Amino acid sequence: MTSTRLFQTGTWILLTLTLSALCAGCHTVTVIDGDKVVERMEKGKPFTPGINGYFVPDARMREILQQLEAKTREE
DSSP states (O other), X not given: OHHXXXXXXXXXXXXXXXXXXXXXXXXXXXXXXXXXXXXXXXXTSOOOOSSOOOOOOHHHHHHHHHHHHHHHHHO
């Protein structure tokens, strides 16, 4: 009898943790607008953008994101 009760308690805890993780994971979804599509560009191939804008290489974009992250941590 005790092992059955322990199993039921463990099942409820596991179910609660799973549902909590699912709910927390849903809040991190980012939706990109249709006019803001992210496209990977290969080296050496010409690129003609469909819209006017700024196009930043991966390495520079990572630097910018790290700087922004550091600023938000300071505030």
